[in-house]
Amino acid sequence: MKKIIIFLLLTAVIYSQDKDPYEMLDRVKAKYDQIEDYEVDVTISIDVNFLKMPDSKAKIFFKKPDKVRLKSEGFAMLPRNGVNFSPAALLNGEYDALYTGSEDIEGKQYEVVKVIPKNDSSGVILTTLKIDPENDVVSFVESTTKNTGSFEVAVKYTEIDSYHLPQEVVLSFNMGDIHIPKAAAAQFDRGDDNEEESGKDDKDKMKGTVRIFYKNYKVNIGLSDDIFVEEEKEMKK
Amino acid sequence: MINLIGFELSKLFRKWRTYIGFLAIGVLVPIVQIVLHYEGDRFVNMALRSVQQSFMFDGNLLNGYLIGYLILQALIIHIPFLIVLVGGDILAGEATSGTYRMLLIRPVSRFKIITSKFIAGIIYTNALLAFLAFMSLIMSLIIFGSGELIVFENILYIFATDDVFWRFGMAYGYAALSMSTVFALSFLFSSLVENAIGPIVATMAIIIIFAILSALNFDALKVIRPYLFTNYIADWRLFFRDPVEIKEVINSGVVLVGHIVGLYAITLYLFIKKDILS
Numbered sequence: 001m002k003k004i005i006i007f008l009l010l011t012a013v014i015y016s017q018d019k020d021p022y023e024m025l026d027r028v029k030a031k032y033d034q035i036e037d038y039e040v041d042v043t044i045s046i047d048v049n050f051l052k053m054p055d056s057k058a059k060i061f062f063k064k065p066d067k068v069r070l071k072s073e074g075f076a077m078l079p080r081n082g083v084n085f086s087p088a089a090l091l092n093g094e095y096d097a098l099y100t101g102s103e104d105i106e107g108k109q110y111e112v113v114k115v116i117p118k119n120d121s122s123g124v125i126l127t128t129l130k131i132d133p134e135n136d137v138v139s140f141v142e143s144t145t146k147n148t149g150s151f152e153v154a155v156k157y158t159e160i161d162s163y164h165l166p167q168e169v170v171l172s173f174n175m176g177d178i179h180i181p182k183a184a185a186a187q188f189d190r191g192d193d194n195e196e197e198s199g200k201d202d203k204d205k206m207k208g209t210v211r212i213f214y215k216n217y218k219v220n221i222g223l224s225d226d227i228f229v230e231e232e233k234e235m236k237k
Numbered sequence: 238m239i240n241l242i243g244f245e246l247s248k249l250f251r252k253w254r255t256y257i258g259f260l261a262i263g264v265l266v267p268i269v270q271i272v273l274h275y276e277g278d279r280f281v282n283m284a285l286r287s288v289q290q291s292f293m294f295d296g297n298l299l300n301g302y303l304i305g306y307l308i309l310q311a312l313i314i315h316i317p318f319l320i321v322l323v324g325g326d327i328l329a330g331e332a333t334s335g336t337y338r339m340l341l342i343r344p345v346s347r348f349k350i351i352t353s354k355f356i357a358g359i360i361y362t363n364a365l366l367a368f369l370a371f372m373s374l375i376m377s378l379i380i381f382g383s384g385e386l387i388v389f390e391n392i393l394y395i396f397a398t399d400d401v402f403w404r405f406g407m408a409y410g411y412a413a414l415s416m417s418t419v420f421a422l423s424f425l426f427s428s429l430v431e432n433a434i435g436p437i438v439a440t441m442a443i444i445i446i447f448a449i450l451s452a453l454n455f456d457a458l459k460v461i462r463p464y465l466f467t468n469y470i471a472d473w474r475l476f477f478r479d480p481v482e483i484k485e486v487i488n489s490g491v492v493l494v495g496h497i498v499g500l501y502a503i504t505l506y507l508f509i510k511k512d513i514l515s
Contacts, residue, residue: 051288052479053385053395058295068293075296075385075395077288148291175291206291 021097021113024131029091031136035163037063037223041216044076048208053077060214065092067228079151079171079210094118103130110139123147132157137164149175149206160217168213175206241349245357254326258319258365266308266372270380273304284389301378302386302401306477308373309405313412313473316369317419317444320362324423325436327358328508332431337513347509355424355501362420363413370409388477396479404481408473411486414493415470419444421500428504428511466496 039062045055058072070078096116102109110130117124123145130140141153151173158167249255273280277299285294331337340350386401388394396404422443426436447467450458462468469489475482 049392051393051395053393054397054400070293070295072295074398075294075298075387077292077294080291080293173291206288 019099019111021099024099024111024113024133025091025097025115025129027136028129028131028138031164033064035062035064035165036220037061038165038217038219039221039223040165040214040218043213044078045211045213046077046208048206048210050206050208061223061227063223063225063228067225069228078212079173091115105130105140109133120146135164149173151175158214161219163219165217165219166212166214168211171210171212173207173210238349238353241345241353242356242360245353246360249323249327249357249361252323252326252330254322255361257322258316259368261319262312262365262369262372265312266369266376269308269311270304270377273299273307274381277304281387284387288393297382297384298387298395299381300384300386301374301381302383302398302405304377304381305374305405306386306388308377309369309408309412309473312369312373313415313471316365316412316416318441319365320416320419321423321437321440323361324358324420325427325440326433327354327424328427329430329433329436330427333433341513348505351428351505351508355421355504358420358424359417362416366409366413366416370405374405374409386477390474390478394477394479396477404476407481408476411473411476411490414490414497415473418466418470418493418496418500421497421504425500425504425507428508466493469493 040060042058042060043055044058046053053075056072056074056076058070058076058078060078061067061069061071070076095118098114098116100112100114103112104110111133113129113131115127115129117127125144125146127144128140128142129138131137132139135157137155137157139155139157141155142150143152144150151171153172154170155166156168157164159165281298281303282289285298331340341347383398383401385398386394386396386404388396419440423436423440426439427433430436444467447465448470451462451465451468469492472486472489475486475489
């Protein structure tokens, strides 16, 4: 699979490889490296096929390279993939990068770089980054993973103390199967409820869109690692 | 009429079997609450396991609303038995104890006697559900606190804290209608015999048979399904979907009210025509 992707990309790239993608990615990485940590208030709006919930408010804590903690007074949830996109996680290992040209999106030029990690442990097969060359930030990400499907991220940035930070993130994803447990034994179930259950093969794929609006950033405030301990425990479960 | 209803209620609440339902709920609900206090997190984690791989969460989903919902869901299918214990005895008990004649020679019409007994039975049914609501919802809220409610239907629903209580109110209101239908059926059977065992067994048998026919997903049964009242009994769950399908709720409610009125009218007709020989 990887060989075919590389072959196809190489053919396309022969005509467009006039810019060094590694240099471009290094500039992006250096830009993101300026941010050690931050905390920010977010409003999360989830529109997915397997879940209905109201918009929620929460705090996101981020610490370099890829520690993320979600904290909410009520209940909040966020996709693990893509929301706090940091190129560090993707670019810290070995990878092949291919520059495939520039693309005009809503009147603005973006440089398109495809990244194929050499290490299988990342779980990512191919990631396409659309980089804003003026600010050296990634504005669009399209990623295909081995086990958790694919996702696309569109990021609008705001500038705070010369740092470029997400102001609005739109994440679209199409992930693997989901099993929603049926309600506890219901003696009076309707027959048509059973039909509904049996005819929802397509719904079993997790797909949808998550929008996150960020405000009240506090950047490089020296967040303690303890904040992320609980989230790491959850991940290990 | 009000005096008659009061008289019937005092007779009803002087029988020990009337308290079986309250006792069962009073014992069962705290046991479920204690178990969920220790095992509830595991339950929530198990329910969200497949989503957890792709999403991170924060917040307390194991709260009074979830426990109230789980108890309502688990117990509502057993409540009919507690209802028919009383409903099956309400008229047949008079025959068993030989008080029919004494009751009917008083200057009160058979219509008033049947109606007051029926209303007393409906009050008992609603009191039992109110007790269930108090024990399962109010006590759970006091013990576990409030929060968002997670409901597992064909999809996952997470309702905001301020969007839940009214759903419970409506769900319990609907459940009261469902259980009143069960009572009305046992009341009808109770008027036909002279021993309470028969109406209790007959009502439960009908509920179980209808419930199985409602749940079986065969084409041949689709035709009769809309005519089985058990098909509508669990529609309190419609209040825990978003949006609530009002048309379906009204339709189901009308069917249940129709059953209650119809069963009462048949009982009234049969009782007025009945020749009391015992």
